[in-house]
Amino acid sequence: MNFYNTFTVRLQxxxxxxxxxxxxxxxxxxxxxxxxxxxxxxDPYRRGIFAKSPQVSER
Incomplete structure (x- = not known):
């Protein structure tokens, strides 16, 4: 699923x-x-991103 809306485009x-x-x-x-x-x-801004620890989920 794609979650594109005005907010996500502005964020990018x-x-x-x-x-x-x-x-x-x-x-x-x-x-x-x-x-x-x-x-x-x-990551609350990338719904499909899950990680083992907060450090792994960082960009």
């Missing part, structure tokens, strides 16, 4: 221009079945 443009930077602690901890266990960390 601001990132390209260097006007927006994601905060160090800007992630969600969620319960999801994954190969590494039941706890995952999700």
């Amino acid at each position: 443009v601001e990132q390209m221009l260097g006007l927006w930077d994601q905060a160090h602690d800007d992630w969600w901890q969620v319960k999801k079945r994954a190969p590494w266990g039941p706890i995952c960390f999700q």
